[in-house]
Structures are given as C-alpha cells and as structure tokens.
Amino acid sequence: MFEKSTWIKLPRNVVVGHGVLDDLGAVIDDLAVAGRPLVVTSPTPNRLVGDRVRTQLGADPATVTVASAGFDAVERVVETARAEEVTYLVGLGGGKPIDTAKMAADRLGLGLVSVPTAASHDGIVSGRSSIPEGDTRHSVAADPPLAVVADTEVIAAGPWELTTAGCADIVSNYTAVEDWQLAYRLQDVPYSEYAGALSRMTAELLVENAGSIKEGLEESAWVVMKALVSSGVAMSIAGSSRPASGAEHLFSHRLDRIAPDRALHGHQVGVGAIIVAYLHEGERGMWRDIRDALSVIGAPTTGAELGFDDETVIEALTTAHRIRDRYTILGDGISEAAAREAVTVTGVIG
Ligand SMILES: NC(=O)C1=CN([C@@H]2O[C@H](COP(=O)(O)OP(=O)(O)OC[C@H]3O[C@@H](n4cnc5c(N)ncnc54)[C@H](OP(=O)(O)O)[C@@H]3O)[C@@H](O)[C@H]2O)C=CC1
C-alpha cells in the first residue's frame, strides 16, 4: 500500500576530476540558471581559487566570505543576495561555506552550485544542511546542489586530514544502516532497501579499498568524492540523513556540543562507528574492520586522537541518545558500564 508519493531531489550535473574547476562556466551554462551569481566562500578557499572561479562567472560577481558558520552568516548571505539581486549561489570551499550557501539558497528559493575544495564529509553534495547554532548540530532538509564541480587537483593539494575525514564519514554509513534497520524492525521507521543497500555498499567499498587511499595520490580524492556523491544520493532516495547518520553521528553531535571544532566531523563519526559496530555485533563483529580501515587511511581511532579524554568520551556516549528523536542501538540511553566496556574493548579509550 502506497502512503505517499516520493520526491527524490538529486544534483543534475556532477563533475569530478583533474582541473574541472575550469569547466565551471560550461556546467553553469548547461544548468540554464542564467543571471547573476553570488559566491559564498571562506578565507582559505577564496585565497586559493576564488579568482579562478569568479573569472568564469561573468562580470565581477559579488562574494560573501564566511569565517565561521552560524545563522548570522546565513542571514548575511540572504541579505547580500537580495541586495545584489542574484539569481543563483555558488558555494566554494568546505562544509562551512557550502552549507551556509545551501541554507541561504533554500531560504531564497534559488539554485546552488557546490564547488568543494575539501572532500571532508558528504554535506558538500547532499540535500542536507547543517549549521552549528546553539544546541542544534544535526542536519535539516534542504534542496541538494543543482551541480557539484569537484576539482581533484585542488582537493588533493589541501590538507590530507580533510580527506581522511571524508573517508571516515563514508565508513560510518555502515553503522548508520545497521541503526536504520534496527529502527525499522523495532519502531516501524520507514526503511528504503535501495538507499540502505547503496549506502552500505559505499561504506564496504571504501573499507575494502582503504589500502589504496593514500596521501599525495590525486586518485584518492577522486575515490572519496565519488563515495561522498553516492552517500548523498542514498540520502536523497531516503529523503532523510538516515542512510548516513545513526548512533555514531549522535555521538559526534554530542562531542560537538561539549567542544565545538575540536575535531573534524568525519573523524568523530569514524571513532563513533567503531564503538557502535561493537554495540551492535559484539566482540566478533565489524568493529575491527572499521578500525583497521580508519587506521590504514590515517584517520583517528581513539578518543585521545580526537582530543577528548576518556571520561568525556563516556559522557558523550551515554548522553548521545538525547541529541534528537532518532532511534538507534543507543535506545533510551546505555549504562555507563556498557559504554565503558565498549570503548575499552575497542581501544577507543585506555
Ligand atoms: N550537511 C551535512 O550533512 C554536514 C554539514 N557539516 C557542516 O560542515 C562544516 C564543517 O565542514 P568542514 O569541511 O570540516 O569545514 P570548513 O569548511 O571549515 O573547512 C575546514 C578547514 O579547511 C580549510 N580548507 C578548505 N578547503 C581547503 C583547501 N583546499 N586547502 C586548505 N584548506 C582548506 C578551511 O579554511 P577556512 O578556515 O579559511 O575556511 C577550514 O579551515 C560545519 O559547519 C558543519 O556544520 C558537517 C557535517 C555534515
């Protein structure tokens, strides 16, 4: 029995490769979003490639530079877009400017072109926007970018830790799907076989190929970008972040509340995925494969590597279920003893 219609929103053009920044003008022509753009960027990406992007966008496009994310930055973009009478936005950089632009584009009812300079998490391609503000850290629905132009030469030249964070965000899809299936079985949460299978396959491929993802190899940026796109598509099919966000994301959002910006999103959810895989499957489960894949890539596998002491890790794990109304293996909360055992056995603390 069909209860409702499904509206799957996806990017129309996804261009990933060496030097594709120079194809941005052609990609935008193909989208037929004629008119005046507003570039939303942050200091480093603007310095690195801002002029190269602007030269392809016609006469002297306006630019908003976002130094830190928040609703005030979204408001600044909205006001500038209205004042400049722009017809589409270009988000240039990591998650901070791209998500700011995504939320502003949604408010304005305008299209967004995403030009990531870092493959740091799947928000750079997805229909989810996450603006850190007050106690809210998790994403909300937003239209996905009309197009994604990801230049692997630019991304590979950036800090390797941003790419390892993107890898870890993908690896965490494994436990996200486990949690989603659990919620389906125990709580009748709607589950999409297509989105679940795509998301799990994306995580498994990355775990299997972890050995070939290496610093200094541009191909690694290409592999990770494709996986991030795949994860974004899974979320679009699901119409929620469920395929890519379970208890490991709740744990990360809780860490963000305790200490914003101490560690990268992807690194936190990667460590969360080790713990959550153990909670799901016990000693003989997937947690070792997840830990080993993260370790081979060079992503953190312990609380200390994230910059958190043992007690903070346990506090985050025992309170993570309060972050949002999303059923996971954490249920209504796990005991301190269970949390301590999970993080000790997996080597996340100690
Ligand atoms: N929509 C979603 O599902 C999600 C959204 N998010 C959001 O994304 C944001 C975090 O994303 P993240 O990408 O980590 O953050 P940033 O956009 O802040 O980028 C991380 C750092 O990398 C720098 N940088 C970016 N590109 C390059 C490059 N090519 N070379 C050198 N440095 C570079 C930035 O410089 P500078 O400081 O100059 O900007 C910044 O210091 C948060 O605001 C968060 O809320 C996070 C997870 C999921």
Ligand SMILES: O=C(CO)COP(=O)(O)O
């Ligand atoms: O980061 C995400 C998926 O990787 C989005 O998840 P949240 O909805 O938990 O913010």
Ligand SMILES: [Zn+2]
């Ligand atoms: Zn994530």
